Amino acid sequence: MASVKKIRKILVANRGEIAIRVMRTCKEMGIATVAVYSEADRSALHVRTADQAICVGPPPSRESYLVGAKIIDAAKRTGADAIHPGYGFLSENPNFVRMCEAAGITFIGPPASAMEAMGEKTRARANMIKAGVPVVPGSEPLASLEEGRAFAEKIGYPIMLKAAAGGGGKGMRKIEDPKDFESGFRAARSEALSAFGDDKVYIEKYLEKPHHVEIQVFADTHGHTIHLNERECSAQRRHQKVVEETPSPILTPQLRAAMGEVAVKAAKAVGYVGAGTVEFLVDAKRNFYFLEMNTRLQVEHPVTEWVTGIDLVAWQIKVAMGERLPILEPVQPNGHAIEVRIYAEDPATNFMPSPGKIRYLRVPGGPNVRDDSGVYAGYTVPNVYDPMISKLSVWAPTRAEAIERMRRALSEYVVKGITTNTRYLQAIMEHPEFRAGDYDTSFLPRNHEALLSKPNAHLEEIALIASVVYAAKRDEEKAKSVTIAASGDHGGISPWRLMRSAVRR
Numbered sequence: 001m002a003s004v005k006k007i008r009k010i011l012v013a014n015r016g017e018i019a020i021r022v023m024r025t026c027k028e029m030g031i032a033t034v035a036v037y038s039e040a041d042r043s044a045l046h047v048r049t050a051d052q053a054i055c056v057g058p059p060p061s062r063e064s065y066l067v068g069a070k071i072i073d074a075a076k077r078t079g080a081d082a083i084h085p086g087y088g089f090l091s092e093n094p095n096f097v098r099m100c101e102a103a104g105i106t107f108i109g110p111p112a113s114a115m116e117a118m119g120e121k122t123r124a125r126a127n128m129i130k131a132g133v134p135v136v137p138g139s140e141p142l143a144s145l146e147e148g149r150a151f152a153e154k155i156g157y158p159i160m161l162k163a164a165a166g167g168g169g170k171g172m173r174k175i176e177d178p179k180d181f182e183s184g185f186r187a188a189r190s191e192a193l194s195a196f197g198d199d200k201v202y203i204e205k206y207l208e209k210p211h212h213v214e215i216q217v218f219a220d221t222h223g224h225t226i227h228l229n230e231r232e233c234s235a236q237r238r239h240q241k242v243v244e245e246t247p248s249p250i251l252t253p254q255l256r257a258a259m260g261e262v263a264v265k266a267a268k269a270v271g272y273v274g275a276g277t278v279e280f281l282v283d284a285k286r287n288f289y290f291l292e293m294n295t296r297l298q299v300e301h302p303v304t305e306w307v308t309g310i311d312l313v314a315w316q317i318k319v320a321m322g323e324r325l326p327i328l329e330p331v332q333p334n335g336h337a338i339e340v341r342i343y344a345e346d347p348a349t350n351f352m353p354s355p356g357k358i359r360y361l362r363v364p365g366g367p368n369v370r371d372d373s374g375v376y377a378g379y380t381v382p383n384v385y386d387p388m389i390s391k392l393s394v395w396a397p398t399r400a401e402a403i404e405r406m407r408r409a410l411s412e413y414v415v416k417g418i419t420t421n422t423r424y425l426q427a428i429m430e431h432p433e434f435r436a437g438d439y440d441t442s443f444l445p446r447n448h449e450a451l452l453s454k455p456n457a458h459l460e461e462i463a464l465i466a467s468v469v470y471a472a473k474r475d476e477e478k479a480k481s482v483t484i485a486a487s488g489d490h491g492g493i494s495p496w497r498l499m500r501s502a503v504r505r
Contacts, residue, residue, distance in 0.1 A: 004322040007031060007082045007106060011075045012050070014086030015065065016374030017390055018299075019046035022084050025313040034078045036071060038064035040382045045374050052078050059384045065089045068096040072103050082106035082320060084313075088386070091296040092119055108320040110274050110295050117270035118293040122164050122202050128290045131269035133262055136281060136289040138204035145185055151203050152181060158206040161185060163192035169239030170195035174206060207289070209440040211282040212236065213248050214294075215263035216304050218315060219272045220325045227260035228308055229333050231300055233279075235428060237351070237444045243428055244300035245338045246307055249399060249437030250282065259288055260330060266293065275301075275316050299341070299391065302370060306337035306395040336402040339393035340410070340428075342373075344381045346419040347452055355383035359417035364409035368395040381418055389420070399437065403429050427451040 010026050011034040012019045023033045023046070035050035040059035047053045054074045057064035064070065066089055075083055083105055085091035094112035101107070109115075118124045125135050137155055141164045142148040152159050152175070161184055163171025171192030173184040185201070193199035212233045219225040232248035233241045247256070263278035277298050279291040301312050308331045319325070344354045361377040373390035375381065381389060394409055396402035407429045413422045428451060433439050444451070 005106070007317060007321050009034065009051075009078070009080045010082045010084050010108070010317070011036065011071070011078065011080035012046070012084050012086060013065070013071045013090055014084075014088070015041055015044060015046055015385070016388070017372045018086040018297075018374075020049050020374055021372050022086060022313055023049050025311055025317070029314060029317065031317070034074065034080050036065070036074050040384055043379065045376055045379065054078060059382065061089065061385070068093070068099050071096075072099055072105065075105050076103065080105065082108055082317075084108040084316070085296065087294075087296050087299060092294070094119065106320050108274070108316050110272050110276060114270045114272045115295045118276075118295050120164055121162060121292055122200075124292060125290070127270060128266055131265060133266050133269075133290045134288065136204045136207065136291065139202045141200040141202050142185075145182060148185055148201075148203060149178070149181055152178070155203070155205050160204045160206050161188040161201050162204055163188065163196060163198070164200040164202050165192065165196040165198035171201060172239050207281050207283050209284055209442060210234075211248070211250055212241075212279065212291075212441050213251065213259070213282050213288070214277045214279040214298070215259055216298070216301070216312075217263050217267045217272070217276050217278055218312075218319070218325060219267055219274065219276075220319045221273055221322055222324050224325045224328055225264050225267050225272065226325060226328060226330060227263050228304055228310065228312075228331055230256060230259065231277075231298075231303055233300065234439055234441045235434070235444055236441050241300065241341070242444060243338065243340050243425070243434075244303055245336065245399070245402070246303045247333045247336065250286070255286060255288075257330075262288075262290075266290065274319050275312055299388075300339050302372060302391060302393040303337035303339045306368075306370075306393060307333040307335055309334070335395055335397045336399040337393060337395045338402045338406050339391055340406065340425045341388050342390040342392055342413065342425075343421045344387040344389050344418045345421055347421050347424040351421070353383065353387040354419040355381045355387070356418045357381075358415060360414065361416075362412065362414040363390075364392065364412035366405075366409070366412075368405065369409050370394070389415075400435075403435060424451055 009032040012022045013036060026033045033050045035047050035053040036056045037044060037047045037053060038057055038059050056070040056074055068090060083100055090096040092115055094115040097107045097112040117127050122141050128135050139151045158174060158176040161173040171188050173188045175181050175184045188201045189199040192201055214231050214233055216228040229246060230248050230251060231244050231246045233244050235243035259280060266278050267276060275297050277294045280288045281291050282288045305312055345351045346354050357380045358375055358377055363371045370393045371390055375389045392409060394402055394405040396405050407426060410422050410426045428434050431447060433443060
């Protein structure tokens with residue numbers, strides 16, 4: 001039986017919103033925190049949030065956040081007895097887990113053996129087949145172009161070429177015609193090598209109009225493993241998730257139970273510990289197939305927290321200390337939650353990143369609205385990291401109400417100085433296919449043009465301009481020490497009156 005070991009200080013080996021998210025739970029638990037940062041992140045919000053902060057190198061991740069030795073050294077120098085990796089960077093690196101163990105530092109995540117069993121995609125497929133988990137038909141890593149062509153012909157087009165060593169859409173190509181196989185094969189290998197240092201790729205049968213549904217699992221060191229329901233992640237662009245929600249609008253209670261049972265079986269098969277996500281593809285006939293397992297906390301974990309009332313980061317820390325899971329039975333989802341990812345990017349220019357200084361920032365509020373952010377007004381978004389600046393999530397009793405709450409929250413989100421995708425996200429919330437709930441992984445690319453031509457966009461511009469005018473006038477009056485009348489007269493036209501008059505026109 002594992003003993004309980006108190007963690008007193010956690011180094012968060014990440015940046016941005018996820019680092020801040022972890023630090024907030026640590027503060028509530030009375031645990032001190034250490035931030036690491038690159039030279040590009042010296043003024044970042046996660047640096048200001050932590051109790052201590054230490055620089056780990058130049059801006060490129062490969063010279064800072066991805067250098068395990070520097071992270072371990074920072075933990076030793078600051079007296080941190082545990083490391084939380086967040087997601088990305090070193091979060092799924094088994095060698096880093098072993099480095100932590102060798103240094104006597106608790107890694108808040110699964111053991112290296114579980115990462116290795118699930119981290120390499122073809123190995124994970126083999127392990128799941130052995131465990132009796134249904135998988136999408138596919139190959140072993142391809143030894144040659146000719147082997148790949150032969151296998152593709154055998155299972156039939158369309159097929160997917162995928163990087164064996166990683167995910168996140170890198171090294172992935174859909175091939176619909178045999179004449180495109182060679183170019184797709186070479187492109188996938190090149191991208192896989194660049195992203196993961198490993199050019200091995202394999203083939204999976206492409207499922208027409210699949211849903212991407214994942215199951216949150218959790219396991220402790222006492223042999224207990226449970227699932228915490230599903231997340232629908234089918235709103236994707238270039239294989240990257242854009243919108244996530246729970247419960248999935250296509251799952252019945254019976255299908256949820258069946259998928260949850262398989263996910264738990266998969267986690268137990270590799271001796272999993274901590275938070276993990278088992279991802280599935282669900283076809284039009286509601287057959288489901290194992291896709292992969294993410295051996296870390298997911299970007300979209302807030303929607304699960306909304307409908308279960310569970311702090312998943314607190315559970316991670318407690319499990320790492322040797323505590324038992326506080327719940328041993330599946331939790332029924334309460335209400336509906338939706339999350340969207342706010343990116344510093346311009347949808348009108350093929351989603352090009354939009355780094356730069358944030359001159360004005362107003363985040364939404366109100367009942368059951370949560371903004372997990374890593375930025376602030378005056379902060380300069382760097383051009384060397386992922387352009388996601390925050391995650392906006394909402395909860396409501398029903399899916400229809402959650403969609404309306406998200407629409408309202410997005411209309412309040414104002415960022416000046418950089419371009420964001422908030423209007424694009426609003427268009428998704430308003431699209432009939434999304435509102436109906438039966439959308440698949442081709443939803444966003446199929447409706448690309450329609451989503452970029454959102455109606456009534458000029459009204460949002462009016463609201464944005466009005467809010468900025470109001471903020472500027474307020475600052476000017478404050479500087480001049482102008483006394484505002486108790487009646488609430490701000491000495492000018494309210495931005496909301498300005499917007500209403502513009503609408504009437």
